Amino acid sequence: MPHHKLSLCADHYPGWILKHTKRFIRKYGMFTPEERILVAISGGKDSLALWDVLLQLGYQADGLYIHLGIDGGLAYSDASEARARAFAARYPQTQLHVVNVAEAYGAGIPQVTERSGGHSRPCSLCGRIKRHEMNRIALEGGYTVLATGHNLDDEAALLFGNVLHWKTGYLLRQGPVLPATEGMARKVKPFCRFYERETAAYALLQGIDYVWEECPFAAGATTLTHKETLLRMEHAAPGTKLQFYLSFLHAKEEGFFRATEKAAPPLHACEHCGQPTTASDLCAFCRIWERLAEEKGKERELSSEG
Ligand code: Q46
Ligand code: ZN
Numbered sequence: 001m002p003h004h005k006l007s008l009c010a011d012h013y014p015g016w017i018l019k020h021t022k023r024f025i026r027k028y029g030m031f032t033p034e035e036r037i038l039v040a041i042s043g044g045k046d047s048l049a050l051w052d053v054l055l056q057l058g059y060q061a062d063g064l065y066i067h068l069g070i071d072g073g074l075a076y077s078d079a080s081e082a083r084a085r086a087f088a089a090r091y092p093q094t095q096l097h098v099v100n101v102a103e104a105y106g107a108g109i110p111q112v113t114e115r116s117g118g119h120s121r122p123c124s125l126c127g128r129i130k131r132h133e134m135n136r137i138a139l140e141g142g143y144t145v146l147a148t149g150h151n152l153d154d155e156a157a158l159l160f161g162n163v164l165h166w167k168t169g170y171l172l173r174q175g176p177v178l179p180a181t182e183g184m185a186r187k188v189k190p191f192c193r194f195y196e197r198e199t200a201a202y203a204l205l206q207g208i209d210y211v212w213e214e215c216p217f218a219a220g221a222t223t224l225t226h227k228e229t230l231l232r233m234e235h236a237a238p239g240t241k242l243q244f245y246l247s248f249l250h251a252k253e254e255g256f257f258r259a260t261e262k263a264a265p266p267l268h269a270c271e272h273c274g275q276p277t278t279a280s281d282l283c284a285f286c287r288i289w290e291r292l293a294e295e296k297g298k299e300r301e302l303s304s305e306g
Contacts, residue, residue: 001198003239010205017202021053021190028176030188031145037061038143038185040134041087041096043080043211045203046149048087050191052206054147055091061147063088064137066130067100069108072216077108080211087208097141099133105289109217112288115295122217125288132285135275138185150189153196156241157226159248164226172257175249182267183276193242 001007008016024030031037039051041063054061065084070076081098088096102108107115109129113122138146150158155174162170176193180186191199203210218224233240251257267276270283277283282290 001195003195003242014202014205017049017194017198018053018056020193022057024176024193025188025190028188030147030177030190031059031186033059035060035145036141036143037145037147038097038134038138038141039063039147040130040149041065041084042149043083044149045208045210046151046154046191046196046199048083048149048208048210049199049203049206050147050149051087051094052208053202054190055094062095062097062141062143064097064099064134066133067098067102067108068126068129069100069102069110070215070217071110074213074216076211076213076215079213083209083211097137099137101129101133107292112292115292117295123221126217128284128288132273132275132283135184136273139183144180144186146185146187148187148189149191149199151191151194151196151199152241152245153227153230154223155189155192156230156245157223159245160226160230161222168257168260171248171252172259175252181276183269183274192245195241 037054037059039047039054039061041047041051043065051061051063063084065081067077067081071078084096084098088094102111109122109126112125112129113120116125134146137143159171159174161167162174176189178187230241230244265278267278268280269275270277270279270286271281272286273283275283275285279287
């Protein structure tokens with residue numbers, strides 16, 4: 001780890017990750033040992049490594065896997081679910097919640113995207129669905145905290161994109177902890193200061209079997225371009241990403257980013273699911289399924305006319 005001027009052997013490396021995760025959890029006030037944590041599991045290295053670390057540290061952490069119905073010739077969602085289930089079997093004291101979107105709501109991400117008639121991109125639909133379901137399971141299960149495995153590479157790329165476009169609203173919300181609001185669980189990112197290769201090394205050393213492939217819809221995403229740019233900068237000057245992110249957090253602490261006087265739009269309970277939304281009737285998640293039902297209805301009409 002040239003950015004820390006530190007080299008560790010396989011015996012000591014996992015302990016280093018545990019020690020620093022615990023330090024970050026305390027430093028940023030993410031949660032206490034008394035709280036119940038729901039870890040969003042994708043089947044990839046970061047989320048499984050995070051679940052492992054939290055359990056090793058003695059936290060009460062359960063997992064949630066959301067099957068998005070993505071195949072892409074790799075049976076991507078099936079393969080990811082299998083890894084999540086195999087990992088959960090290593091810790092009998094924990095629970096893995098599984099939501100299958102197609103079974104629960106009638107269509108997976110590819111079908112929802114197809115029926116949106118090119119109006120919505122898969123990742124934007126997927127993001128809305130995942131956020132809603134994670135929050136739903138957290139609230140229903142009595143979890144006060146929702147933890148995701150975002151690492152430093154993810155956070156630095158997100159920050160880079162937010163800065164490029166000066167998305168001040170997003171910059172205000174970005175950080176290791178997003179506090180709970182009415183109807184929304186607290187969100188935390190305990191791995192936000194670890195490089196991707198550090199979480200991968202932890203997963204490998206712990207013998208965690210994870211999905212190596214990227215989601216087929218990730219290709220061409222702008223965050224990947226930002227990651228490549230940052231990687232080049234990191235090669236030229238090790239520690240660049242860490243410095244970029246930590247300096248941002250420091251600037252936030254100093255009050256560099258402030259909420260504007262403009263009042264935030266009022267929140268209402270969604271008429272269908274009850275989750276908070278700025279819309280007056282349905283939340284963004286319920287609108288996806290309402291539109292899908294309308295499309296299906298139109299198709300039925302057309303086929304009966306034909
Ligand atoms: S799973 Fe979903 Fe990601 Fe796949 S469709 Fe896009 S958002 S790339 S983290
Ligand atoms: Zn809703």
